[in-house]
Amino acid sequence: MYTQCPECLSVFSVDARTLAQAHGFVMCGHCGASFDCIATLADQLPPEPFNELPSHEPGVEPPRLEAAVYRPKPKPEPAESEATQLRDDFADLIVTPRFARDAHANRPHRWPWVLACLLLLFGLLAQLGWALRDTLIADSTVGPMLQSACNVMQCRLPPVRDVSKLRLLARDVQTHPTVPGALLISATVRNDATFTQPWPVVDIRLSDGNGKTIAMRRLNPYEYLDDVEAMRRGLAPGASTALVFEVEDPGHQAVAFDMEFE
Template identity: 25%
Template sequence: MDITHCPECSTAFKVSPEQLALASGWVRCGRCGAVFEAQHHFSAPMPSQPPPAPAPEPEPEPEPLQDGWDHEASWITSLDEPKPAGQAAIAQTSPPPQPTRSQITWLIACGVMLLLFAWQVIVSQRHLLAAEEPSLKPWLEVLCAPLACEVEWPQEPHSIQIENTSFNEDPEGGYALQIRLRNTQHHPVATPYLELSLIDLQDQVVVRRVFSVQEMGLPESLAALRDARATIHFDLDAKVSDHVSGFHALIFYP
């Protein structure tokens, strides 16, 4: 039987070859709990001593070398420590915690709120989405049904420019206004209305008139990056036409 010493607290232990074989030479100190390899801390063998000379009086009982000679080594059982060959460690895993009812309710509420937020964003942008992807229009109409809203062409007056206009007397009688509009966006937009103001020499409005999309003969939408031309014929009273010297054209959405 060999003697090994704990490297932490220097406690000595008796270990047998059978005990060392159980954990491949690894032991745990029974005093401080330190784990160490017993073979690296064996005590040096004691040299043989000659028998003591007889004495008239009996010698007292010898003291133990160190406190701990009577302690048995405690062997490693943790899964993280070395194991004897041929023995597999069985991991003890605890089941994952199950969500509580309040957590499930909170998750469901968050999901519903996210869906409502996404629905509001889609409905608010329905005109633009339908213009950029016409195939989405049936689905957008379904989403609009609870609010009784409609999916129409987006109204973007800043995206439409008046390229040129002309106002002249029509040879067949009355007056003719020619106008060319251009859509500068990469998606279709709603065709705007036209407000025509006829002015006199003092730049005062003599007469003002609004022309709808149908009166201008234009489609309900202007194609992306395309022009649209319209010619409008109308009559003026002779008393009014005598004062007309110019005009202003303005596009808008009613």
């Protein structure tokens, strides 16, 4: 059998196997065009010379095949009563997926692990909060919240010390009016922090005209405060207080003094 490429008009020989494999569509080996070889399929070539093979017009309707060589027997359908019985048997059947059964079976054993993880998490947060307690209390946002919560629970926050927030507003030194050989030093201190601070340790240094320290005294809060309750409360934020110190007079060489907080 023969067919012709509609593009380059090359004629090729084909067999039934090629037609069946390609379902009638082939590719021209000369120009590469794809075409339906059945449209120009011919058993014999016409006498030469010829240009084109005659084309087959498509049929109006497909040909009907009558000579059957094999026909499988149809499967017998189940009786209506049997089908109804099968539907009734499985109508009330409840199927639970395996993963759902496993999840339901393991659920009672999960809560101890969840509880243990929560306890460990709370313990870790508590340790972290205790390690950063000074920073949290000194924070302008977190500190008041912690103080309010502590007031509700009737507890006391640990004191936070930041001597850089203690402002020395005024200071003065004079001879003690009643104690011979002593000096009376007064100072006004303000707490510029946003939190209550414990009373500071005060360092007093007396120096001569050359700036050399000739006397020094380090005073703890219980040495210059007589009010135990005030010592317990600490120095409130924004509060100012006057401090008075009695120190030994080192003589006429002391012409200047300096005060620092610890």
